[in-house]
Amino acid sequence: MPMSALLGAIMAGLLLLTASVGARPVARAAEVAAAPPSTAPDSESAVPARGRFLVASARLRHASFARSVVLLLEHDASGALGVIVNRPTRIDLATLLPDVSELADRHDPVFAGGPVRPEQVLVLLRAAERPADAGAVLDDVYLTASLSTLRRLATGEAPSRVFRAYAGYAGWAPGQLEAELARGDWHLEPGDADKVFLDDPTSLWEELTRRHRGLWAHARRGVPGQLGRVSGERGTGVTSRPIARSHSAIRAVSATSRLSECSALEAMWNSIP
Numbered sequence: 001m002p003m004s005a006l007l008g009a010i011m012a013g014l015l016l017l018t019a020s021v022g023a024r025p026v027a028r029a030a031e032v033a034a035a036p037p038s039t040a041p042d043s044e045s046a047v048p049a050r051g052r053f054l055v056a057s058a059r060l061r062h063a064s065f066a067r068s069v070v071l072l073l074e075h076d077a078s079g080a081l082g083v084i085v086n087r088p089t090r091i092d093l094a095t096l097l098p099d100v101s102e103l104a105d106r107h108d109p110v111f112a113g114g115p116v117r118p119e120q121v122l123v124l125l126r127a128a129e130r131p132a133d134a135g136a137v138l139d140d141v142y143l144t145a146s147l148s149t150l151r152r153l154a155t156g157e158a159p160s161r162v163f164r165a166y167a168g169y170a171g172w173a174p175g176q177l178e179a180e181l182a183r184g185d186w187h188l189e190p191g192d193a194d195k196v197f198l199d200d201p202t203s204l205w206e207e208l209t210r211r212h213r214g215l216w217a218h219a220r221r222g223v224p225g226q227l228g229r230v231s232g233e234r235g236t237g238v239t240s241r242p243i244a245r246s247h248s249a250i251r252a253v254s255a256t257s258r259l260s261e262c263s264a265l266e267a268m269w270n271s272i273p
Contacts, residue, residue, distance in 0.1 A: 048075045048177055051138035051191040054082060055208045060185050064115040067205045070170055070186075071124070071196060073137055080172040083113035083122060085164075085196050086204040093165045097121070100147070102154035111201075113166025123150055125163035126197055138191040162197050187212050 048054070054070040070082040091110045094103035113122060123144050130136060133146035144150070150165075152158035172180075180186055189208050198204055 046188055048072060048080060048181065048188060050074055051141075053189040053191055053195075053208060054177075054186045055189055055205065055212065057185050057187070058209065065170070069204050069208060070114075071137070071191060073122075073143055073169075075177065077174060079174050080177045082170050083111070083124070083166040083168075084170060085111065085124075085166075086201040087112040088201060089167075093121075096165075096167065100151065100154070102151045106154060108163075108165060111164055111166045112168065114168045114170035116169050116171045118168030120168065121145070122166045122169060123153070123163055124166070124196060125149075125153060125158070125160040126193060127158070127160040129159060131158055131160065138196070139193040141191075141193045141196055164197065 050072055052072050054072060056065050056068045056070075058067075060066055065084075067086075068084045069086045071085045072080060072082040074081045088109040088111050092103075092106070093108040093110050094100070094106055096110050097103060110121075112118075124137070125131065125134065125142050125144060126140055127134075127142060128140060130142055131144065131149055131152075133149050134142035134144040137143050149158060153160055153163045177186075181188070189212065195204055195207075
């Protein structure tokens with residue numbers, strides 16, 4: 001099942017937090033069958049696919065993506081979608097979602113997932129088995145946007161070792177990501193569940209960039225190695241129009257009231273260490 005369809009089914013099963021006091025229920029979908037995570041060998045690591053890392057070129061200066069590492073959640077004919085995994089902010093998830101009482105005593109940082117629809121929250125979690133209302137991304141890493149799953153994660157009822165919440169995401173129109181890769185704005189690395197949940201995710205860009213430079217140096221000396229694209233110019237990773245199916249499927253936990261109330265969008269990006 002394409003992740004776009006999987007996301008659509010996941011989003012149909014959540015409660016959408018709005019500016020009103022209560023939560024507005026949305027029609028609940030049947031349990032979603034898990035799509036298999038990306039398990040392609042390293043020899044195909046130059047091909048964008050779900051579960052792979054996009055690592056920004058050192059020369060990529062766009063404010064939203066400089067020194068960023070994006071985990072791809074989907075890449076197909078309708079475009080690409082991912083979240084930046086190395087940008088924790090100083091804003092707690094409980095502050096962003098004050099109506100979720102289960103978060104009140106927790107101090108989980110919100111990650112700046114990308115510049116597209118930053119009022120929406122997506123959650124990556126790690127578990128031995130796929131939770132309900134979650135889709136497989138990589139190994140034992142799953143994506144959810146279910147409010148009920150978030151509540152269970154916060155109270156420890158869900159079978160997850162760890163979870164992280166991302167405000168916003170990065171999106172590419174059909175062919176846009178391929179053009180940015182060809183231009184050298186990004187290089188691709190195999191996804192790694194441990195790296196998604198590093199204790200210090202701010203070091204991930206440097207780690208993957210050093211690895212890529214080492215492989216490039218080996219290749220120049222005639223030593224075999226797997227390479228993505230090398231450094232280049234600018235890219236945005238942002239599309240002003242929705243990606244067919246993928247973007248229209250995003251109906252994640254909304255923090256619109258809190259964001260607009262305290263200008264937290266600007267504060268979130270300014271709070272990145």
